[in-house]
Amino acid sequence: MIKKQIEKTFDKLWPLCRSITGDGYQASLDILSKINSFKKIHFKSGTKVFDWVIPQEWNIKNAYIKYKGQKIIDFKKNNLHVIGYSSAIKKKLTFKDLKNNIFFLKNSPNAVPYLTSYYKKTWGFCLSFNQYKKLKKKGIYDVLIDSSFKKGKLTIGEDIIKGKSSKEIMFSSYLCHPSMANNELSGPLVLTYLASEFKRKFKNPRFTYRFVILPETIGSISYLSKYGKVLKNKLIAGFQLSCIGDKSHYTFKTSRRENTLADKAGINLMNDQKNTNIIKFDPAIGSDERQYCSPGFDLPFASFSRSIYTKYSEYHTSLDNKSIMSFEKMERTVNDLLNLVFNIENNHYYNNKYNKGEPFLSKRNLFRTLSKKERDLDEISIWWILNYSDGKHDLFDISKKSGLKMISLIRTAKILQKSKLITQLK
């Protein structure tokens, strides 16, 4: 029952003010590293990463709006109140002057919106529309943002588990959002518990596994600038985790190529679910898979979500909080992804040794001796695997053609291999 641990970790992470750099991000990564140890990879401010430059590190201690000596907006109560990467300010302002730096959502009057301005210096406050309406038009406001910029670093957490093969499977998520739940404490939480459970359950894996937590966009671009070539050579399936913590069913987004191992494994997992939504790669609306699937890399990177970014009403506001989360579903997601890993670990192409006619199963005790009207599932699996062990169909392909589950095909393939009826291809 890891759902209680996930919830506990969620509660620890929640109040921290994360951004693409800074203390909140570092503290958050440290909390996750206690569950699964991530190596920190640093990129210094000013470093060129492809077309981008690592920005200065941003930190914030305090921020508020006071009216007549009373804090009416307090960053310490909700870190969404300050635009990410806001410059410092300490000033007395009239309502008229303050107004230009205040943001709210008229259509969602209780929600504090989430805004950032990473690459252009500005400052500002985000309020709910209800808070905004209460502001008096007369009098003077005391405004403070106690933030600072410095030459610092951008940090990526990485955990690589070597397998027998140098071929790699990768999971990626991002940790740069302040206090929001589905988008995006869910992704790094699922990824971290997945990494931890993976190590418990897969002691000597076939493939090499790469678990990566980073700040969105600039983080994955930095990572690619360093490891893109390696990934281009070795990655056979990558999965972006984002918005994967609420109560909804899964949304699976294919890779740009649509037919990679990541797509086959992901769609296979979706076919085991009752309700799912399978959508195609979209370079405009998405997360780090947009970088992984940029045409110069075009990595086999698919994405798992539940209520996906831009498609749920609480998205990018203070309403995306614990109340919409399901820690039970997050545990289930960890388990489903462990199954996905199990399927990938056990997916092979085979050759049928007796490929002219069916082999004689009875003498190998692979066939009921007494003919019956009903075929049992294992027999059906045997025939599907034998017929498609032609070096051109892997178990995912056979699962798709036959409708049989991977678990059943994997079990049967092992029996057939033991019986020397099929041989695994490299």
Add this chain to the structure above:
Amino acid sequence: MIKKQIEKTFDKLWPLCRSITGDGYQASLDILSKINSFKKIHFKSGTKVFDWVIPQEWNIKNAYIKYKGQKIIDFKKNNLHVIGYSSAIKKKLTFKDLKNNIFFLKNSPNAVPYLTSYYKKTWGFCLSFNQYKKLKKKGIYDVLIDSSFKKGKLTIGEDIIKGKSSKEIMFSSYLCHPSMANNELSGPLVLTYLASEFKRKFKNPRFTYRFVILPETIGSISYLSKYGKVLKNKLIAGFQLSCIGDKSHYTFKTSRRENTLADKAGINLMNDQKNTNIIKFDPAIGSDERQYCSPGFDLPFASFSRSIYTKYSEYHTSLDNKSIMSFEKMERTVNDLLNLVFNIENNHYYNNKYNKGEPFLSKRNLFRTLSKKERDLDEISIWWILNYSDGKHDLFDISKKSGLKMISLIRTAKILQKSKLITQLK
């Protein structure tokens, strides 16, 4: 507002007795040439064109059926009354003798049918069934068809506008039908006004444009006998215009190859419409695209129609007249085809210069500085174009994948090119 001009030209063309050769055809082409100048290309009677021979030129001055001295059927009132290419006759006939050369439609009693006999000498009258029923069975009929055959010519109107590239876009329609409206004054009218508007709007086009008006079948075969090789080498998109003047929505017919630039551009235009009907190339029922798409040429020729041949009740009868036309829709068609031309002119394959990860848009002022919940359309276009600027997808492909309109993609691609983020491929 060209619809009024189109209507005026329609009214001038309407009464002329066109056929695949002869004075009516020539006069009609002359009327159209006043709107857009077409060069006349002549093929002499007797000339071999592939498997065919250019027939003699047919002309007709007068024709009637008189009964008791009264004209009861008069070619001058409706030129459909005489079968096209009828031989001359001047005779007194009993009803019994006359009957064998009279044609009508029992199921459409008010309609005079449209019949021709280009390649077998005969004569005949077409009547409405109601006219036929009034014929007396006793007495003598005076029958006159004052027609003549001579060694003459078949004429094709052609207007070529040279572009920067020798690659060609072609529009074709036919002018051989006598007084019928949708099929087929609409095609040559739309084509002529399209050519004229094209020249006004595209001063220095990228591609070479070829506008062709000819008699159906024998005309396109003649044209191919002379220019087929050129077209095979240079044509990248051709469009047949036929039955394109009534009030109905568009019917788009693909080329034989189904996936040419003509198909991509045509289907893209259809996707911008509310109601459309997309059908596949059909070698049995169609117009000159049957010749252009004959397997020895297999040109990229698609077709635009509204209520298409054989599929509307007035087809090939006197009921296909001005009352079923919409000059407003014809104007809209001209404009839609100008848009199609615009899209083709501006369609390119691009390479993304920063194809590893996304380029840093902010420093180029291509990205909102303040993150918001909503993406605006131009940003979405930017990402789609960047990701698919891989040398393998043109803007039509990106439009299909993204659902974004060409107008938006073209505008964005120009901005990206100016910002040196993408480069146009040849």
Add this chain to the structure above:
Amino acid sequence: MIKKQIEKTFDKLWPLCRSITGDGYQASLDILSKINSFKKIHFKSGTKVFDWVIPQEWNIKNAYIKYKGQKIIDFKKNNLHVIGYSSAIKKKLTFKDLKNNIFFLKNSPNAVPYLTSYYKKTWGFCLSFNQYKKLKKKGIYDVLIDSSFKKGKLTIGEDIIKGKSSKEIMFSSYLCHPSMANNELSGPLVLTYLASEFKRKFKNPRFTYRFVILPETIGSISYLSKYGKVLKNKLIAGFQLSCIGDKSHYTFKTSRRENTLADKAGINLMNDQKNTNIIKFDPAIGSDERQYCSPGFDLPFASFSRSIYTKYSEYHTSLDNKSIMSFEKMERTVNDLLNLVFNIENNHYYNNKYNKGEPFLSKRNLFRTLSKKERDLDEISIWWILNYSDGKHDLFDISKKSGLKMISLIRTAKILQKSKLITQLK
């Protein structure tokens, strides 16, 4: 009216106790050979065929269960009562001892199930559940199975009709089931009458035809062990006939490759029917096509059925008897398959001699001289064939594209060939 002959032959075959070897099988093949002469090919017991070994020959003279001197279960009344390949037994048994060797279907209380145990020595009786319920639990049962095993032979009936080409069309069915009707007297009956009618109607066929009757699985594996290489080289279309005698509509199962000539011809035939069910090759549930389509051969073998194995309630029980058969439909099947053969015999790829524009049909009397609103079917066929006589589309492809029937395309193609407009490709 061959349906009466089919019924007569059915009645003769019905009582014989067939199995994969033995006198009942031989006698059945002899009965069929009187309708169409099949050459017998023998495989001796003990012969290795790929991974299998030909089993001993099994024969049975008598079998019963007696209680208090009365036969309560009698093999002579229904040969399904004895498990196929049962060992001999003559014993007095208590109900308790007998019970372990008795099989019935609780859910179908009137049905005697069909069971075999070819490859593991055992004995047993099959009863209806109603018969089983009447057995007394006290007292002694006299049990007799007078069966025997010997070094004998497995026999395949084969009839090859040489054609002008060495390319082959094959039909296959199996004769190893005892008294059951749809599965499987229907297959060998349809095949035998098809072979006989084929010879009457196709005197000098284009292709070589191979009609084969064998015991299921071991029979086709034996056949492949001898002729698999030949078939791999020469077979262009094979058809398995199984469960093809009841009142239902057709089920067509594609070959493993899904797009062979067998598939094109079969699906074409299905498209001429009102109701049909087209399913894909399934290596787990099927008949000898599983062997023919094993990956080492992957022959172009499709299957025709009506109510297909495992999908009708009477399957593999005594309820699969004459009452569910339709001899009229079996006759229709023979005729439909003769049409399929006719279509294959007359299917060709053509080249259009005048492939640049349409040829001038009028001078060859291939076109109505007077234009009309309606196209007639032959004209439509002419245009479809001309346009797709490009060496890449055979008549089956043209039929699929156009929706025109093969009969019409074949007739038209012959006319066009006679008119020297198209030439047949080899």
